[in-house]
Amino acid sequence: MTRVAIIGAGQTPFGVRPDATLKGLFAAAVEAAVGDVQRGLDPQEIEEAHIGSLATGGSQLGNFGPLMAESAGLTGAAAQRVENACASSGFAFRDAVMAVASGRVRFALAGGIEKMSDLPRARNRGWLGVSGDVEWERLAGTNFPGIYAMIARRHMYEHGTTRGQIAGVAVKNRRHAVANPKAQLRKPLGLEDALAAPMLAEPLGFCDACGITDGASAVILCRWDDARALTDKPVEVVGSGAGSDVVALHDRAVYTRLDAVRQAARQAYAGAEVGPADIDVAEVHDCFTIAELLAYADLGFCSEAEAGRLVDGGETHLGGRLPVNVSGGLIAKGHPIGATGTGQISELVHQLRGTVAETERQVPGARYGLAHNVGGSGGSAAVHILKAPA
Amino acid sequence: MTRVAIIGAGQTPFGVRPDATLKGLFAAAVEAAVGDVQRGLDPQEIEEAHIGSLATGGSQLGNFGPLMAESAGLTGAAAQRVENACASSGFAFRDAVMAVASGRVRFALAGGIEKMSDLPRARNRGWLGVSGDVEWERLAGTNFPGIYAMIARRHMYEHGTTRGQIAGVAVKNRRHAVANPKAQLRKPLGLEDALAAPMLAEPLGFCDACGITDGASAVILCRWDDARALTDKPVEVVGSGAGSDVVALHDRAVYTRLDAVRQAARQAYAGAEVGPADIDVAEVHDCFTIAELLAYADLGFCSEAEAGRLVDGGETHLGGRLPVNVSGGLIAKGHPIGATGTGQISELVHQLRGTVAETERQVPGARYGLAHNVGGSGGSAAVHILKAPA
Numbered sequence: 001m002t003r004v005a006i007i008g009a010g011q012t013p014f015g016v017r018p019d020a021t022l023k024g025l026f027a028a029a030v031e032a033a034v035g036d037v038q039r040g041l042d043p044q045e046i047e048e049a050h051i052g053s054l055a056t057g058g059s060q061l062g063n064f065g066p067l068m069a070e071s072a073g074l075t076g077a078a079a080q081r082v083e084n085a086c087a088s089s090g091f092a093f094r095d096a097v098m099a100v101a102s103g104r105v106r107f108a109l110a111g112g113i114e115k116m117s118d119l120p121r122a123r124n125r126g127w128l129g130v131s132g133d134v135e136w137e138r139l140a141g142t143n144f145p146g147i148y149a150m151i152a153r154r155h156m157y158e159h160g161t162t163r164g165q166i167a168g169v170a171v172k173n174r175r176h177a178v179a180n181p182k183a184q185l186r187k188p189l190g191l192e193d194a195l196a197a198p199m200l201a202e203p204l205g206f207c208d209a210c211g212i213t214d215g216a217s218a219v220i221l222c223r224w225d226d227a228r229a230l231t232d233k234p235v236e237v238v239g240s241g242a243g244s245d246v247v248a249l250h251d252r253a254v255y256t257r258l259d260a261v262r263q264a265a266r267q268a269y270a271g272a273e274v275g276p277a278d279i280d281v282a283e284v285h286d287c288f289t290i291a292e293l294l295a296y297a298d299l300g301f302c303s304e305a306e307a308g309r310l311v312d313g314g315e316t317h318l319g320g321r322l323p324v325n326v327s328g329g330l331i332a333k334g335h336p337i338g339a340t341g342t343g344q345i346s347e348l349v350h351q352l353r354g355t356v357a358e359t360e361r362q363v364p365g366a367r368y369g370l371a372h373n374v375g376g377s378g379g380s381a382a383v384h385i386l387k388a389p390a
Numbered sequence: 391m392t393r394v395a396i397i398g399a400g401q402t403p404f405g406v407r408p409d410a411t412l413k414g415l416f417a418a419a420v421e422a423a424v425g426d427v428q429r430g431l432d433p434q435e436i437e438e439a440h441i442g443s444l445a446t447g448g449s450q451l452g453n454f455g456p457l458m459a460e461s462a463g464l465t466g467a468a469a470q471r472v473e474n475a476c477a478s479s480g481f482a483f484r485d486a487v488m489a490v491a492s493g494r495v496r497f498a499l500a501g502g503i504e505k506m507s508d509l510p511r512a513r514n515r516g517w518l519g520v521s522g523d524v525e526w527e528r529l530a531g532t533n534f535p536g537i538y539a540m541i542a543r544r545h546m547y548e549h550g551t552t553r554g555q556i557a558g559v560a561v562k563n564r565r566h567a568v569a570n571p572k573a574q575l576r577k578p579l580g581l582e583d584a585l586a587a588p589m590l591a592e593p594l595g596f597c598d599a600c601g602i603t604d605g606a607s608a609v610i611l612c613r614w615d616d617a618r619a620l621t622d623k624p625v626e627v628v629g630s631g632a633g634s635d636v637v638a639l640h641d642r643a644v645y646t647r648l649d650a651v652r653q654a655a656r657q658a659y660a661g662a663e664v665g666p667a668d669i670d671v672a673e674v675h676d677c678f679t680i681a682e683l684l685a686y687a688d689l690g691f692c693s694e695a696e697a698g699r700l701v702d703g704g705e706t707h708l709g710g711r712l713p714v715n716v717s718g719g720l721i722a723k724g725h726p727i728g729a730t731g732t733g734q735i736s737e738l739v740h741q742l743r744g745t746v747a748e749t750e751r752q753v754p755g756a757r758y759g760l761a762h763n764v765g766g767s768g769g770s771a772a773v774h775i776l777k778a779p780a
Contacts, residue, residue, distance in 0.1 A: 063766040084452075
């Protein structure tokens with residue numbers, strides 16, 4: 001099987017960017033990724049562009065991939081858009097991995113873009129609910145805060161997880177983001193303030209959720225054998241997994257685990273020939289605080305009952321055994337939906353190379369990194385494992 | 391490189407289906423494809439589902455892939471939606487080809503679905519224009535009939551193509567559809583009636599355009615080495631090509647060719663190690679009559695100036711040297727946008743096996759079949775070449 005490497009990775013700053021256009025944001029992310037290829041790459045050599053976006057800024061319904069590729073100057077690339085809700089660019093990345101692994105494509109780009117602030121009713125998130133099951137959830141009045149609140153309640157009931165442990169995820173990720181100039185929320189958050197924030201859907205408050213974010217990200221892939229000529233530090237994609245599940249929560253036997261993630265993780269670990277204990281740094285999909293606790297168990301880092309203690313005990317903090325969301329995660333770095341998956345990959349590439357610009361948030365000596373990207377409330381998930389340059 | 395085979399293919403009837411649901415239509419297409427695997431396949435064995443759709447019925451914005459997979463009982467598949475305007479399932483098919491070719495996926499499904507009749511203002515096609523360039527074309531009032539009319543005008547001016555030759559495409563494809571029970575328009579059309587139809591955008595009339603259509607299609611792929619155990623007649627995917635281009639017409643140097651198609655065709659022919667003269671049957675993207683004439687030259691069947699004469703002279707009619715759109719094409723079989731690409735593949739699979747149910751429209755002894763799927767007005771294109779079982 002053809003081995004796959006990442007040779008360039010970048011992203012725009014995440015945040016509310018009323019000044020930026022969709023085209024400009026995506027072009028900036030591609031420019032960052034191309035500029036990150038150590039010995040240079042002519043963007044014309046990129047043969048495929050797989051671009052994740054959920055809502056395409058709300059104006060351009062179709063042919064969004066080619067339009068974005070054109071704006072970024074990728075004139076030699078066959079472009080396509082992948083939509084898998086919040087996992088759009090996780091799946092776009094997987095498609096690019098497969099294309100290179102097939103031996104038929106030499107250079108592929110995977111990226112993502114979302115301009116949430118341009119969307120109708122973005123502020124009240126009405127449109128976001130249509131990434132759950134519209135027929136059974138959205139039309140009954142449930143939205144994502146409500147769905148994740150039900151999951152959180154069940155987690156507390158089943159596993160004794162505390163409200164403080166859940167909010168602790170936000171405190172951790174907000175602290176991590178302080179040192180990340182690309183993050184949206186760089187002001188630290190105390191646990192008391194997190195608990196005192198206005199209620200969103202009991203038990204989740206305002207600080208347990210990610211916000212409205214604009215941004216774009218991109219990474220460039222090629223065959224492992226070609227990578228050395230272009231960079232001294234190729235990062236290998238050693239494991240790629242993807243899964244789906246029933247979209248509506250009420251159709252699931254258990255609320256406190258996401259089977260799509262477990263399926264994706266099994267594939268990714270098997271491909272990488274490593275296990276959860278080998279992972280040194282992870283970017284996980286904390287669209288809500290509780291989602292990060294689900295991830296810990298779904299990815300095999302611990303049991304469901306132990307998840308809360310991984311935050312409490314400092315294990316997943318920067319400096320801990322397995323730092324999670326050193327970037328700030330979705331909650332603090334930001335969650336421009338389609339851009340999140342390849343944004344996670346981009347962060348891991350720099351972590352694994354040991355070239356994070358802000359040395360205080362560099363995880364030292366990390367060998368394996370894991371990216372976990374979830375669509376909606378677990379209807380789909382992509383998990384990737386990357387390996388540091390030798 | 392791992393060789394890729396198609397082992398099952400099917401589609402729903404295309405037409406306006408107010409009775410049908412999105413979920414039911416897609417499930418029916420998957421059932422047809424699974425049922426078409428000669429020695430049977432447990433749908434649970436399908437590991438990936440790549441699903442093309444432009445507008446997802448207008449209600450379910452995100453996570454559409456998993457929702458469709460769930461409704462079709464593909465509970466073991468990681469599902470994703472691909473959106474490339476009218477080429478959505480041509481690109482979904484390519485992703486499935488790459489996944490199998492990578493050696494990492496055993497069984498993949500590619501399909502497409504569109505329920506255009508549910509869309510807001512579907513009747514006046516207002517929403518379709520947003521698959522062109524919204525900023526420069528749609529907001530200036532241009533829509534797809536207008537864009538293809540400009541192309542047609544230029545073709546007539548540059549190459550002496552006649553109005554009768556253009557309308558002749560509709561006459562041919564409508565005649566082909568008479569024998570296809572899955573086609574939307576099965577009433578033959580005379581040239582005089584075609585020319586007398588109400589004007590859409592000069593010189594194109596109502597009969598030069600495809601209509602509003604609901605439908606779904608699906609095909610199942612696996613490694614060539616696994617295919618023989620499941621069917622005596624595997625169809626090989628010998629060539630896969632994809633391309634993109636600037637989305638807005640006014641950005642192109644020449645109006646009468648689609649560079650995205652030429653790029654895709656080059657790749658597909660090179661992969662298949664055949665040339666245009668080797669193709670025995672083709673399904674091409676006749677969203678408007680003029681588009682089929684563009685396809686003839688873009689695919690290398692003839693020069694631009696000769697395109698009109700291929701219809702005139704009967705060469706691309708059933709019984710001619712290279713029958714094109716024996717299914718009825720987009721104009722008469724119908725164009726449920728996201729379902730068109732894998733609908734074309736499905737038609738070719740049955741043609742190449744020699745198992746078209748209606749013997750009067752079976753192309754005898756065809757060895758190579760070509761599918762040509764275009765996004766919007768040429769912003770993207772996918773071309774695939776299939777080879778008949780030995």
